[in-house]
Amino acid sequence: MSQEFRLANEGLIDRSKKISFKFNGKKYIGYDGDTLASALIANGIHLVGRSFKYHRPRGFFGAGVDEPYALVQLIRNNETIPNIKATEQELFEGLEAKSVNCWPSVNFDIGGINNFLRIFLPAGFYYKTFMWPKSFWYRIYEPFIRKAAGFGVVTHDHDKERYEHKYEYCDLLVTGSGPSGLASAYSAAKNGAKVILAEDKPRFGGSLLTSEVNIGNQTGKEWADKIITELKEMPNVVVKNRAQVFGYYDHNMLVMSERLTEHLPKSEKFKPKQRLWYIRAKEVVISSGSIERPLVFGNNDTPGILLSSAAKEYMKVYGVLVGKKPLIFTNNDSAYETAIEFKRNGVNPIVLDSRKELSSDLINEAKNLNIDIKFEYVVVNANGYRKVKSADVAKISEDKTKLGKIENIQCDCICVSGFWTPTIHLASQSGGKTKFNEEIDAFIPSQSKQNETTVGSANGTFNLDDTLKNSFEAGYQLSKKITANDNKQPVPSVVEKKTSKHDKFWCVPLPKGKKYKRFLDFQNDVAVSDIELALREGYRSIEHVKRYTTLGMATDQGKTSNLNGLQLVSNIENKVVPEVGHTTFRPPYTPVSIGAIVGREVGKHSKPTRKSPMHTWHEKNNAVFVDAGLWLRPRYYKRGEETLFDASKREAENVRKNVGVCDVTTLGKIDVKGPDAAEFLNRVYTNAWLKLPVGKARYGVMLREDGIVMDDGTTTRISENHYHMTTTTAQAANVLSHLEYYLQVVWPELNVNVVSTTEQWAGAAIAGPKSRDLLQKIFPEVDCSNEGLPFMGFIETKLFGVYARIFRISFSGELAYEVNVESDNGNFMWEKIVELGKEFNIQPYGTEALSTLRIEMGHVAGSELDGRTTPYDNSLEGLISKKKDFIGKRSLQKEAFIAPDREKIVGVVPLDKKTSIPEGSYIVKDADAKLPNPKLGHVSASCWSVEYNNPFSLAIIKDGKNMIGQKLYALSPLKNKSIPVEIVSSHYVDPKGERVRS
Amino acid sequence: MLFIKCPYCGIRSQNEFAYGGDATVKRPQLNKEISDKEWDDFVYNRKSLRGKHLEFWHHISGCRQWFKVHRDTATHEIFKTLKPNEEL
Numbered sequence A: 001m002s003q004e005f006r007l008a009n010e011g012l013i014d015r016s017k018k019i020s021f022k023f024n025g026k027k028y029i030g031y032d033g034d035t036l037a038s039a040l041i042a043n044g045i046h047l048v049g050r051s052f053k054y055h056r057p058r059g060f061f062g063a064g065v066d067e068p069y070a071l072v073q074l075i076r077n078n079e080t081i082p083n084i085k086a087t088e089q090e091l092f093e094g095l096e097a098k099s100v101n102c103w104p105s106v107n108f109d110i111g112g113i114n115n116f117l118r119i120f121l122p123a124g125f126y127y128k129t130f131m132w133p134k135s136f137w138y139r140i141y142e143p144f145i146r147k148a149a150g151f152g153v154v155t156h157d158h159d160k161e162r163y164e165h166k167y168e169y170c171d172l173l174v175t176g177s178g179p180s181g182l183a184s185a186y187s188a189a190k191n192g193a194k195v196i197l198a199e200d201k202p203r204f205g206g207s208l209l210t211s212e213v214n215i216g217n218q219t220g221k222e223w224a225d226k227i228i229t230e231l232k233e234m235p236n237v238v239v240k241n242r243a244q245v246f247g248y249y250d251h252n253m254l255v256m257s258e259r260l261t262e263h264l265p266k267s268e269k270f271k272p273k274q275r276l277w278y279i280r281a282k283e284v285v286i287s288s289g290s291i292e293r294p295l296v297f298g299n300n301d302t303p304g305i306l307l308s309s310a311a312k313e314y315m316k317v318y319g320v321l322v323g324k325k326p327l328i329f330t331n332n333d334s335a336y337e338t339a340i341e342f343k344r345n346g347v348n349p350i351v352l353d354s355r356k357e358l359s360s361d362l363i364n365e366a367k368n369l370n371i372d373i374k375f376e377y378v379v380v381n382a383n384g385y386r387k388v389k390s391a392d393v394a395k396i397s398e399d400k401t402k403l404g405k406i407e408n409i410q411c412d413c414i415c416v417s418g419f420w421t422p423t424i425h426l427a428s429q430s431g432g433k434t435k436f437n438e439e440i441d442a443f444i445p446s447q448s449k450q451n452e453t454t455v456g457s458a459n460g461t462f463n464l465d466d467t468l469k470n471s472f473e474a475g476y477q478l479s480k481k482i483t484a485n486d487n488k489q490p491v492p493s494v495v496e497k498k499t500s501k502h503d504k505f506w507c508v509p510l511p512k513g514k515k516y517k518r519f520l521d522f523q524n525d526v527a528v529s530d531i532e533l534a535l536r537e538g539y540r541s542i543e544h545v546k547r548y549t550t551l552g553m554a555t556d557q558g559k560t561s562n563l564n565g566l567q568l569v570s571n572i573e574n575k576v577v578p579e580v581g582h583t584t585f586r587p588p589y590t591p592v593s594i595g596a597i598v599g600r601e602v603g604k605h606s607k608p609t610r611k612s613p614m615h616t617w618h619e620k621n622n623a624v625f626v627d628a629g630l631w632l633r634p635r636y637y638k639r640g641e642e643t644l645f646d647a648s649k650r651e652a653e654n655v656r657k658n659v660g661v662c663d664v665t666t667l668g669k670i671d672v673k674g675p676d677a678a679e680f681l682n683r684v685y686t687n688a689w690l691k692l693p694v695g696k697a698r699y700g701v702m703l704r705e706d707g708i709v710m711d712d713g714t715t716t717r718i719s720e721n722h723y724h725m726t727t728t729t730a731q732a733a734n735v736l737s738h739l740e741y742y743l744q745v746v747w748p749e750l751n752v753n754v755v756s757t758t759e760q761w762a763g764a765a766i767a768g769p770k771s772r773d774l775l776q777k778i779f780p781e782v783d784c785s786n787e788g789l790p791f792m793g794f795i796e797t798k799l800f801g802v803y804a805r806i807f808r809i810s811f812s813g814e815l816a817y818e819v820n821v822e823s824d825n826g827n828f829m830w831e832k833i834v835e836l837g838k839e840f841n842i843q844p845y846g847t848e849a850l851s852t853l854r855i856e857m858g859h860v861a862g863s864e865l866d867g868r869t870t871p872y873d874n875s876l877e878g879l880i881s882k883k884k885d886f887i888g889k890r891s892l893q894k895e896a897f898i899a900p901d902r903e904k905i906v907g908v909v910p911l912d913k914k915t916s917i918p919e920g921s922y923i924v925k926d927a928d929a930k931l932p933n934p935k936l937g938h939v940s941a942s943c944w945s946v947e948y949n950n951p952f953s954l955a956i957i958k959d960g961k962n963m964i965g966q967k968l969y970a971l972s973p974l975k976n977k978s979i980p981v982e983i984v985s986s987h988y989v990d991p992k993g994e995r996v997r998s
Numbered sequence B: 001m002l003f004i005k006c007p008y009c010g011i012r013s014q015n016e017f018a019y020g021g022d023a024t025v026k027r028p029q030l031n032k033e034i035s036d037k038e039w040d041d042f043v044y045n046r047k048s049l050r051g052k053h054l055e056f057w058h059h060i061s062g063c064r065q066w067f068k069v070h071r072d073t074a075t076h077e078i079f080k081t082l083k084p085n086e087e088l
């Protein structure tokens, strides 16, 4: 069977280029320019999948974006991609596709049994049946449903394709290249506007590709080709095919996904598969056209039943017959174009028209062609399981309630037309209002919210003459508003066929005694009876009916089903459709792949990585890194088979015994400059800053206005009006914004400027009893004695010729210094320190040892300053000035903050001096108390004290100071541990702080 | 995504900015005796308006200036942007 449904001449495909492809393992031939759908239909394949709920056989229903059935699993370049619409996927050599949603195969589907059990699967079935008992959900219901009802399959492999994002600005974005889109884009572009024209299909022209019209003495397609060619040559115009504008967001930003290589066997190197365009348009013309509505009758989901417009498109664009014995069922004139097209290709269709006999250009032409037309006839039921075999038809009464005698007509396809639904998704997404147009029984945009104008059939204008006139005018007016140019294009003359009025009829009544399923939503298997049931059960709001029945909730978002659903609800409720209203349109209009949304921000590119200038040295010296925000910091330097515990213990011990060096480049650094800098710092920090002399550093704590500690760090007065502030690594960006806020908004009278200098300086902390001796070696000209460079002292000097700053500050609690040089000299500094430190047994230490050292000293850090604690909670009351006001001071009077039993920082040591206490453990009085065990507080940080060689933790617990000496328990339900502990002072080592001053 | 006119840089996309809260709130003067209620109103109490709202934004990935935006919280329409010292 080789393309027996392919026409000899018709179509826009290239018959000289044969393309072989595989579907469900079998090889077929198609042509260049085919979609997977058109190529399969050419080969007589109509069974491509199974429906979601009942697993009924599924074929093709549309020819493009509106397709509810034909989702396939695509294999392209060794990658498997789920849920590709066969009607959109262009054919390429070697294409492979498989049916989804059928197990074990498309022809024998185990889930098809649901079809026979459908009496048990009504609306709300999932809610009613699978909810009880609850424990069954995970074990039984869900795995079963997943196996039997999933759509495509995703892999766990990385997507090797490339996706890009692009930002673009334009005067006018036109969404769709049918007659209305072409006319408005052309008219605006000729008037000097910067225009983007987007078409979701590969071919431009929209309905002009399939309609029999003349524009300015050319066929519709010739005119479309001419306009596109001209637009492409204009420098102020961007024309994109395979590009779907799927979302309309605030302030006229629209998002468009462009498919660049999906129609090719594989992507060229460095070429993205998809590009996501963020387009900020001054004006938008929505020319998205309209979608044909189905008619509803018994078993109207059988393969071989298609939209009449799709059947025409398969003939005129792809040269393919959807059947050779077509039955056409319509309530309006447009299906006659399909009938005429069949006839022209030597196939005799039968037309069933629900209307009383009438005449129009199209009907008369069909009559003249001797097409068999039966007026006041309807399809009652389609027969055939995997494909339509015949139709039960009957005459229908004028009020459309009574059926005549049932007759049977042999056919191999039924082309239905229930008139047209304007595609108003984008207009509605923009926030615009819609109104129901009785003339066309559909919603159209009414009041625009943003700068958007809807034209053509998307606006309910179904004749070409008006469409062109309105669209040329829209393009002209909108462009004139933006460019102030006044070049108006003449509107070409149009020859088109006049149509007669459509019939409001859309749903065929059931014959007596029959219970045929009449489907509204083809992808989610929602039938007329489901909606009726939902209404009987009391659902009224259309939003509730939608959720309960899942009408319009499938991946096609109800493009073909929504309006018929509304009609049904309004019929039952005896309301008019606008009273029922429609559900909200939300982006995306069509499914968008996650890859396109993510773009290039994948893997290590998902965020920037910040590295210190000494990073390469750390790598060479076996550093194991840890993420600290965006920074990579050495956690420890691994020697041999050492564990994290071994290495950090060794490094910390060496600091206490000899000297260590730690990369502290990541600390936030902010230059504070100006004559009012001291006053500003005095307001920002809780302690006094007015009298800090030049050449001295001071530790400070800053609060938020609510009294909670925001950050801490040292700030050094470099010169009269110049301070160097340091922040924690984590809070650097927040502190800068905070300072800017107060300077720009609250106290603009202060003459101060702040700027981040984090990246300008490389920092090394040299800590340990031998650090002074080492410092003296590095800086021979500097007096490094306790008198020459006292605790909290600062000097500027040279490090082997490069400018350096030395701060005598300590985080480890040891005698320590911090040396800063310009970033470019960071590695030079580091190597000098390590080289000269050899004789003092220097070792680099990472963040783990750094934590150990600060924890056993009782220095607070991020785990204590966690956004919930006040300075009092952290025993920092000594830093609260009583004399001056500062940010957040007024909050410190709050009753809760000064309550006597407020949680406070303490030290915790396990009684056995062996068991490490997991961070996050609860401190409780009684380990065996009834749950919930009253919690005194939590363990914020834990280490192995190198000073005492036993575990030590910091904790923040109720009435902390008075708990010292008590024996309590640390509970970690997560680690299933209950550890007897003793509460001690948080300053476990050197409580008087003698070492830092030595 | 909003399109916001920084009074210093011009119109830029929302992803360059950070939201900064209600701009009608005035910080009490330093060293001034105030009631608990006045302080709580400054620190905590916000109206969470539906409709026109004067708010701070920070051009954090741009000129780093704070400024005021007069915006409708329901429709996202921006009526005006102002420097911090300017009033509506």
Ligand SMILES: [Zn+2]
Pocket: B006, B007, B008, B009, B010, B059, B062, B063, B064, B065
């Ligand atoms: Zn700016």
